[in-house]
Amino acid sequence: MRTLLHFFLFLITLWVSIIIPPVHSQCIKDQQLSLLQFKKSLVFVSLHPSTKLISWNASTDCCSWVGVTCSRNGRVLGLDISSEHVSAGIDNSSSLFHLHYLQSLNLADNLLGSDSQSIPSAIGKLANLRYLDLSDNRYPGKIPIEISRLTRLVVLALSDNVQLGSPNLRMLVQNFTELRELYLDSVQISEQGSEWCQAISSSLPNLKVLSLSSCNLSGPLLESLAKLQSLSVIRLNWNNISAPVPGFFANFSNLTVLSLPGCELHGTFPKEIFQLPSLQSIDLSFNDQLDGSLPEFPRNGSLQYLDLSWTNFSGLLPNSIGNLKMLSTIYIQECYFTGPMPKSMTNLTRLVSLSMSGNKLEGSIPSFSGAKNVNFIDLSYNGLTASLFSLPLLDYLDLSSNQFSGPLPEISNVSSYLLNGPNLELDLRNQSNLSHLDLSNNQINGKIADWIWSLNNLNLLNLSCNSLGSLEVHSINLTNLNYLDLHSNQFHGQIPIFPSPCNANYLDFSRNYFISIIPSTIGYVFPRTTFFSLSSNNLNGIIPESLCNSHFLKILDLSNSSLSGTVPHCLTTMWSLEVLNVRRNNLTNVDDFSHNCGLKTLDISENHLQGRFLKSLVNCTQLEVLNLGKNLITEPFPCFLRNTSTLRVLVLRSNKFYGHIGCHKTNGSWPVLQIIDLAHNNFSGEVPGTALTTLQAMRTSKDAAPWKINNLQFDLDGIYYQEDTITVTNKGLDMELVFVLAIFTSIDFSYNKFNGSIPKEIGELKSLYALNLSNNAFTGAVPSSLGNLSQLESLDLSKNKLSGQIPPELTKLTFLEFLNLSYNQLVGRIPSGAQFSTFDAASFEGNKGLWGPPLTADNRTGFSSPKLEGNHSNARHEIDWDIICPEIGFTCGFGIVIGSLLFCKRWRKWYYSAMYNMLLKIFPQLEQRFGHHRRHVYVHQRYWRR
Numbered sequence: 001m002r003t004l005l006h007f008f009l010f011l012i013t014l015w016v017s018i019i020i021p022p023v024h025s026q027c028i029k030d031q032q033l034s035l036l037q038f039k040k041s042l043v044f045v046s047l048h049p050s051t052k053l054i055s056w057n058a059s060t061d062c063c064s065w066v067g068v069t070c071s072r073n074g075r076v077l078g079l080d081i082s083s084e085h086v087s088a089g090i091d092n093s094s095s096l097f098h099l100h101y102l103q104s105l106n107l108a109d110n111l112l113g114s115d116s117q118s119i120p121s122a123i124g125k126l127a128n129l130r131y132l133d134l135s136d137n138r139y140p141g142k143i144p145i146e147i148s149r150l151t152r153l154v155v156l157a158l159s160d161n162v163q164l165g166s167p168n169l170r171m172l173v174q175n176f177t178e179l180r181e182l183y184l185d186s187v188q189i190s191e192q193g194s195e196w197c198q199a200i201s202s203s204l205p206n207l208k209v210l211s212l213s214s215c216n217l218s219g220p221l222l223e224s225l226a227k228l229q230s231l232s233v234i235r236l237n238w239n240n241i242s243a244p245v246p247g248f249f250a251n252f253s254n255l256t257v258l259s260l261p262g263c264e265l266h267g268t269f270p271k272e273i274f275q276l277p278s279l280q281s282i283d284l285s286f287n288d289q290l291d292g293s294l295p296e297f298p299r300n301g302s303l304q305y306l307d308l309s310w311t312n313f314s315g316l317l318p319n320s321i322g323n324l325k326m327l328s329t330i331y332i333q334e335c336y337f338t339g340p341m342p343k344s345m346t347n348l349t350r351l352v353s354l355s356m357s358g359n360k361l362e363g364s365i366p367s368f369s370g371a372k373n374v375n376f377i378d379l380s381y382n383g384l385t386a387s388l389f390s391l392p393l394l395d396y397l398d399l400s401s402n403q404f405s406g407p408l409p410e411i412s413n414v415s416s417y418l419l420n421g422p423n424l425e426l427d428l429r430n431q432s433n434l435s436h437l438d439l440s441n442n443q444i445n446g447k448i449a450d451w452i453w454s455l456n457n458l459n460l461l462n463l464s465c466n467s468l469g470s471l472e473v474h475s476i477n478l479t480n481l482n483y484l485d486l487h488s489n490q491f492h493g494q495i496p497i498f499p500s501p502c503n504a505n506y507l508d509f510s511r512n513y514f515i516s517i518i519p520s521t522i523g524y525v526f527p528r529t530t531f532f533s534l535s536s537n538n539l540n541g542i543i544p545e546s547l548c549n550s551h552f553l554k555i556l557d558l559s560n561s562s563l564s565g566t567v568p569h570c571l572t573t574m575w576s577l578e579v580l581n582v583r584r585n586n587l588t589n590v591d592d593f594s595h596n597c598g599l600k601t602l603d604i605s606e607n608h609l610q611g612r613f614l615k616s617l618v619n620c621t622q623l624e625v626l627n628l629g630k631n632l633i634t635e636p637f638p639c640f641l642r643n644t645s646t647l648r649v650l651v652l653r654s655n656k657f658y659g660h661i662g663c664h665k666t667n668g669s670w671p672v673l674q675i676i677d678l679a680h681n682n683f684s685g686e687v688p689g690t691a692l693t694t695l696q697a698m699r700t701s702k703d704a705a706p707w708k709i710n711n712l713q714f715d716l717d718g719i720y721y722q723e724d725t726i727t728v729t730n731k732g733l734d735m736e737l738v739f740v741l742a743i744f745t746s747i748d749f750s751y752n753k754f755n756g757s758i759p760k761e762i763g764e765l766k767s768l769y770a771l772n773l774s775n776n777a778f779t780g781a782v783p784s785s786l787g788n789l790s791q792l793e794s795l796d797l798s799k800n801k802l803s804g805q806i807p808p809e810l811t812k813l814t815f816l817e818f819l820n821l822s823y824n825q826l827v828g829r830i831p832s833g834a835q836f837s838t839f840d841a842a843s844f845e846g847n848k849g850l851w852g853p854p855l856t857a858d859n860r861t862g863f864s865s866p867k868l869e870g871n872h873s874n875a876r877h878e879i880d881w882d883i884i885c886p887e888i889g890f891t892c893g894f895g896i897v898i899g900s901l902l903f904c905k906r907w908r909k910w911y912y913s914a915m916y917n918m919l920l921k922i923f924p925q926l927e928q929r930f931g932h933h934r935r936h937v938y939v940h941q942r943y944w945r946r
Ligand SMILES: *[C@@H]1O[C@H](CO)[C@@H](O)[C@H](O)[C@H]1NC(C)=O
Pocket: 148, 149, 151, 174, 175
């Protein structure tokens, strides 16, 4: 991308020099005065003094000043003050506008609009301008219509003023008959295809460069554009074109750049366009409804850059791809290409970057030994099986998620592997540049060949999800290692030792057979680690205190082992630690949390804890997810936790909590609580209505605003912690999952001894998705206010002592997928209509006084409808905390790393669909609400590619 940008800059600069040949002559006095006045009025960002304007002083000829060009007779024709950190000083009264002869004005890359100064309308006075560049200045407001008076313009560039609006495009450009290049990227033009295409095709017959990225343009691409035969560059990135690509683009014989990523294109891409001999760069990425296939490529094609990633392109890769001798970049990841990688790719000697991940390619990998400059190869997520060898020096190699099997070759006998023809012949011995090596998710077995441990530049090493059994070293000495992922293998024995402190930031040893105790010195070895997981091994013994010496530790996952004893005091007082997961161990105690507690997620469920530490949790004022489920805690309801206003998820299920859940008013409320699970305890008494009405997050129905995820970064290897803050794009499923989980709200009070009536205030929790009050002793009527829970998908009130009629308001619950009112004392006719017709008898049985379908035929004397077969368990509506808890944690913005959740799957398109399907099980009507079109995955390219 960067090269393209340079290409454009080069084009622009070229123009300037064509338009204004540099001439030296004595500058005219009044021109000099105007320039000096102009200089005086400029304001610079104080940190960055101007470099060009230093030479501007009255004692020298202004035609010799840097940035000034003159005609032979001393008229100032050109002014270039680009990239000078000018922050203000050019308004309508500026003496700049006295320079009437100006033909070229370049003020790009300053901060002229930073003080809410919009583009001065006096620009229209510079009637001789042929070249005008005001790009990248943070100009707000609108492009002044006076610019349309500059009828001699050849180049107009107003790009990258992010908040700039535009007058009607037709009005703006109608008199630019000489215009060759138009750059309005990120200007909010907001017009339909019928308007903007028409404006351009009727007014700009000589246009060569059309650059309108992110202009909020709609489609279609009108036939009238076919007139613009001179077009060489078409860039419409990230507009909502929503139309097919017109075939007439293939008639533009000078087309060099066609860039249409993220345009919601559909239909079949006209493949003749690929065959244009002039074409150098084509980018159709992120159009997930665009079909197409690759044609035979002509000999000596000029294509350098090919990006089809995240489209529906399919078919075989043509052997003629080897004809594209200039090709340096191929991105076809996440398409549907099949078959082998053509052997002719060997001939792509200019290749620099190759990503074909996420297709269905199979067979062997061609040799790239002739491509001396290739440094990036990503072939992950295919079905590649056979050998790969003779690679040039690489920086980046990702072969993860293929079908490579067999052991890694050893340095001493690679040749014997060649002879034996094993599945994987990977000679990386001399890859001294390699910084990224990902062989994860294959079927590689045996031991880690020791040459891996001599790749001194390795920054990332991912061998996870193979069948490797031995590390083959007792100590790892890779000083540049930042990311080490060995999870889900069959490593056994001791956790590897690092001879000198290891600077790795991310360490995942989870899901292996590492045995024995955690070395007591472990924390001294990993001083910089922020993510550390030993989860799901056979570790026993205690949690060593030395872990607290990893001062950057943010996520510590020791779950699912046989650790016993106490969570050490220092971990509960460690400000950096945000996620602590010790679920499913044999821990018996947790030391008190101190005021230094910075935890956001604490999962200590499934241990043998008795809860003496409970009161000290008030010190964890950042807590968002708290899971204490399945312990032996015998305590009253922890009212003091109501002061933790950040809490989103509270799980107390399967303990021995007892007593009332009402709290004193002086305790705070839970404004963001989304999930409260008190099931399987001994709580009793009434559920006070006020305890519910304070739950703000459940009361307000949220809109689909972009959800900010702090500290998480999308990465080729999943998601992990970073300092930066990002916003997830609001398109596609990634957003949707985040969104769904963000709005997922549930109350589970089942299997307790609550009595009294169900508080009618519950009807105020408008965003509630699931409500389970079953197996209690609630009496009285089913509150009709439940009919207000318009989002409700699951309602279980079974096995209580509820009486009266089923309120007809419940039929308003159009999303209700699961209903269980069985085993109460309800009477009367079952309401009919809407969702109610979908429930079978099991939803109502055990209520002697209920009648009507589906229990009985409609006439009162009728017989009961046949019992439906099948176990009508509501298991599927019970929340699977194994899945939901980390996801919610992730959603809430502090992320338990997905890797440990999904084992060998990564954060990519089929992961989304897996996740989506899981969500569909919990919320069967998701599809109905969000629509099918949003299932397409869409990760903003910025986060995806580096
Ligand atoms: C632009 O051209 C139209 C006719 O095509 C004319 O009426 C109008 O005055 C022109 N505007 C400017 C600013 O020259």
